[in-house]
Amino acid sequence: MSAASRILVARGKNEPQELENPDVGWGQRARDGVWVPTKDGQRIHIGIDVTAADTVAQVIRPTFRAFIGVDVDTDMLAQTTSSGIRLLTVIHGPDAPEEYRFPFTLADGLALEAMPSGGYDVVHLRYGATVGRLYSPWACDSMFRQVKADYVLDGNVVTMRVKHEGAYYPVVADPMYSL
Known part of the structure; x- marks a missing residue:
C-alpha cells in the first residue's frame, strides 16, 4: 500500500468518495489543470503551476491520475470526487519546494x-x-503527524505552503475543491 493510501485510510470514513463526475474535465498535462463545476452551473479552471508543467498524467483509472515528478521530490495525485476534485501532493524529501501554486x-x-x-x-x-x-x-x-499547511491568495492564484522541514517522508498535503 502506498504512503498516500495509508494516510488516507488513517484519516477515516469522512473522506470524499472517488467517483466519476462528467462535469470534471482533466487536462492531459499538469499545466492544463482541471475544469470543475460550480453550484450555479458555471465552470472554473484550476491550474497546476509546477516546475515540470508539461508532465503528462498517467491515468490510473478514469477518476484517478498521477503526475509523477512535477517538481523536485514531488508527485501529484489527482482524484475526481462526486462533487469536485482533490490534488494530493506527495512530497518525497527535504529538497521539495514548500510552495505549490494553483491559478x-x-x-x-x-x-x-x-x-x-x-x-x-x-x-x-x-x-x-x-x-x-x-x-x-x-x-x-x-508517521501520521500533522505538518503545517496553509494557503496564501495573490490575485486569483492560491499558493499552498507546506512546512515539511523535519518531517518523516513522504509528506502528503491535500488541497480539495468541492461544490
Missing part, C-alpha cells in the same frame, strides 16, 4: 473569498452565494 480562472461574476477556516469560497458576487469551496489544506507525514 484559478473564474467565470464572470465569481470571486475567491477567504474563510476563517483557512480555505477559500468561490462566491457569486451578485447574490453573495457560495458556489464552490477550496477547503483548507491538511498535511501529514509518514
Whole structure:
C-alpha cells in the first residue's frame, strides 16, 4: 500500500468518495489543470503551476491520475470526487519546494473569498452565494503527524505552503475543491 493510501485510510470514513463526475474535465498535462463545476452551473479552471508543467498524467483509472515528478521530490495525485476534485501532493524529501501554486480562472461574476477556516469560497458576487469551496489544506507525514499547511491568495492564484522541514517522508498535503 502506498504512503498516500495509508494516510488516507488513517484519516477515516469522512473522506470524499472517488467517483466519476462528467462535469470534471482533466487536462492531459499538469499545466492544463482541471475544469470543475460550480453550484450555479458555471465552470472554473484550476491550474497546476509546477516546475515540470508539461508532465503528462498517467491515468490510473478514469477518476484517478498521477503526475509523477512535477517538481523536485514531488508527485501529484489527482482524484475526481462526486462533487469536485482533490490534488494530493506527495512530497518525497527535504529538497521539495514548500510552495505549490494553483491559478484559478473564474467565470464572470465569481470571486475567491477567504474563510476563517483557512480555505477559500468561490462566491457569486451578485447574490453573495457560495458556489464552490477550496477547503483548507491538511498535511501529514509518514508517521501520521500533522505538518503545517496553509494557503496564501495573490490575485486569483492560491499558493499552498507546506512546512515539511523535519518531517518523516513522504509528506502528503491535500488541497480539495468541492461544490
